[in-house]
Amino acid sequence: MPVHDVVIVGGGGAGLRAAIAVAEENPDLSVAIVSKVFPMRSHTVAAEGGAAAVIKDNDSLEDHFRDTISGSDWLADQDAVEEFVREAPSEMIQLEHWGCPWSREPDGKVAVRPFGGMKIERTWFAADKTGFHMLHTLYQTSLKYDNVTPYDEWFVTNILVENGRCQGVTALELRTGKTEVIAAKAVIICTGGAGRIFPFTTNGAIKTGDGMALAYRAGVGLKDMEFVQYHPTGLPGTGILITEAARGEGGILVNKEGYRYLEDYDLGKPLDVTHPDHPVKKSMELGPRDRLSQAFIKEVEKGRTFIDELGHYVHLDVRHLGQKKIDKKIPFVRELASKYAGIDPVYHPIPVRPVVHYCMGGIDTDKEGATTLPGLFAAGEAACVSINGANRLGSNSLTELLVFGARSGRGAAKFAIEHPDLDMSSLEKQALDEQSRITKNFICKQKGSERIANLRQEMTQSMESGAGIYRSESSLKETCNKLAELRDRFSNILIEDRSLTFNTELTSALELDFMIEVARSLAHSALERRESRGSHQRTDHVNRDDQNFLKHSLALQTEEGPKIGYKEVVITSWPPEERVYGR
Amino acid sequence: MTRKTMELEILRYRPEKEERPTFETYEIPFKEEWVVLDAINYIKDNIDGSLSYRWSCRMGVCGSCGMMLNGIPKLSCAVFLRDYYPDKVRVEPLTGFPIQRDLVIVMDDFIHKLKEIKPWIIRDEGQEQSLEEGEYLQSPAELAAFKQYSMCINCMLCYAACPVYAIDNSFVGPAAIALAQRYNLDSRDHGRELRQDVIASNEGVWECTFVGECSEVCPKDVDPAGAIQRGKVSGTIDYFKDVLMPWGG
Amino acid sequence: MSKSSEPIWWSLFAAGGVVAALFIPVLMIITGIILPFTLTGEEPFVFERIHGAATHPIIRLLIFCIIVFPLFHFAHRFRSILVDIGLLKIRPVISVVCYGSAIFGTIVTAIILWSFS
């Protein structure tokens, strides 16, 4: 049985950053990155616009703090945000030192661009493939450390708890079909979000909330799961992301009447695109994502959106930027729109609509990435520290995975050194149990009639209709019931593939199992939050209710389903106020 | 209105069941907006759940879903069915690699080579700047000098297009060499000499016969063929410098 | 990994490619079309004129280059053609034969031009 000091589940941005942090912290520690895909396939790769950190003289940590807090609708923990904004610049510079090809000013300094909800431009970018460049830089840099062992294409099925602390994971090696224990003195979950529980998402196929479900099953709470970010500009049909940078560079949103409809939703007054002050920060198209996505739904209700066989959409117009700027600043937007929407944004507006993008919620952790289960840490989208609260500010997530990836790496390293002993024989036994569970329930499963794809589709449809941009008591109850039904029907799934070699029917089933778990925690958390805040909008409770709900929800797994509790929000310096944009 | 359909002919290999791969044909609905990957997902979801392949982002950036489509390596998420309709599409795993299962290839060799070329910033002794000193300055022109080679998504299409690699797996190969060039040409890097051990070896740039197809199939216009030829020129210059000025010039 | 001698062969190949691309087609036109069809009359090709020119050392050096570099160009490409059609296993032998014949051609050319009278 392989034994490592620190095992990291997930090889995306957060996982790689954590691995490097451990490796640098102490070269004698052995680190394993266990990922169900090769690390460079991780979904960090698809992030486009950029990563926020204060570097310019006209900016300040205080401004970054305030933008983040008001963006979060005061649900972020302010102590965490303070540390986040303070460590962000050095983390970003570190990545620069590792070779990340940041776009530059003529004088050779790193360039920044404005993003939604920001008072001052502070988004570092590598054209519009920031996540791609960050991920590859981190991955390639991680290859330098001989004490980092990759377990590429190993699917983690369970977190092992012995003696009240996490002591490793069981993982299925895809190429052999064998389930093994990977013992660890500390484990960090960096598996990303769960966008795939929705039908229409920018997220890749691998984002099935595995790590959230693993931690949840191990008894750790899932925090603020009801907050799901819709990105306002995805391509209809495919959900492919058109980065916020398109608006940061000056792109505008118009409805079918050619009207910049955002001005009707308390987001400020539009300036002409030729005006030198356009785009105005924290106003109109540079409002926060939750408000823009909500405005879209209102436009649909007013009948002012375009509609075709792919559904409703509005136009994102960047034509006035001109070909040169488009090719230099947002070339990927042009590539994606041309390939997948069949239109060249230099000459035509891009059809867009809101699409599920990011889970603000996740595994409940403290500022060091530690969970309530000793030895278990989490970072990145899978975790909820929380710095994102009810609505994440665009370009904070890439920075988050660096800052908290590194912190959880250091935390886990420390924990591993302090807790060197492992209950090897008990772990061995758990491995056998897990192997037989997977063999019995999946690989050798007889009978069964439910197709995986059907269950998955019913789940995603139910999430969209009941827990989408706007929710209500009745819609959420319906979704909760549906998910409970799916939970039961899951035991009757049909598995046809008996192979031990790269059995993707098996992994699809395991992923669906995880997704249903995460979806239930989400729907129940949403049901219990009887207010509207940030991305969580209740048609039956339209106002923010600080009296009762200025707190984090916390979903715990029980026999009967999720049990929702609450946890105080940390407010250090800025008590809740009205959230103002464009005024 | 009759529903339009078309056929995919997919190479299946189930190692526990069969000695060698065989083609199986699937009829799928034709949809104007579907990419080939959508059709393959349709098969997995509705016809045969045991079909195995890799995919994730479906927007041409994660690099998982490379396959041979009618003999040409492509990202299956970036090619539309309408480009083939009504003809049949033959889908195979990427050429030049062993088949693990169905459309899944064994990538170990590439991962090994990737590490071998040292794809990270290497600085001369004492040249490391502290974080407090801020970023290394790099002009847009210096960035442009290597930017193209940093766009590689490791999708392996270039390897699948490369006959040299298919004939002799010891060849370091297009993507790895282009990545080495990406770091060699970075103004912040001093590691070129270390990388030359691999790049300028017999298994490095010299294996290349400049078929040029690696650059043709590259979905990100990285131009590995160009990177390799430039490697030959600089390798030759190094060599003659060494011979003519053995004391080091 | 061992130090490669490929730069020598590759630079000869590349030089040969340039020489062949620049000089060979026009020479082929002259010896293959202009001369047999006497398009420019008999006069340019009378023995005394050609022979006289060839005695000039610079012309002889030029002839040497035009012949020798493309031979190495050929050797390099032919070696890879043979590997490409399935002879990878005997690549060392192929290399010796290909480059060997180019070297042989070079020696012959040198002797002829050296002893030219």
Add this chain to the structure above:
Amino acid sequence: MKPYVREYPNTWWLSRRPYFLFMVREFTAVFVAAYCVFLIYFVYKLSQGPDAYYGVIELLRSPLSIILHIIAFIFAIYHSITWFNLTPKIFILRFGEEQVPPFLISGANFIAWVVVSAIVAWIILVV
């Protein structure tokens, strides 16, 4: 389970047009080399005196020679064109952020080709 290793057929270069054209490109070297061997023979005969020289000239006038020349010429031209078209891959010129467009570099090569050919023809036929 053991992965399956496919055989790579020795006829791979017939499977796709770009591969075939690559092989043709490589094969041009055979014609060029054959012509160089002829040049060796030509120079040798030239050194042997007028009789030997005029014997070669006679040979060059034979239809077989003309046909072989034409075939070789086609390949030689193909070599020149492909060679010049590939040079921009090797020589990348940059001015600041902008790269000199490839067609300018290959264009310069083609111009050099015309000039060299003209000079060679002029020296041999006129001077």
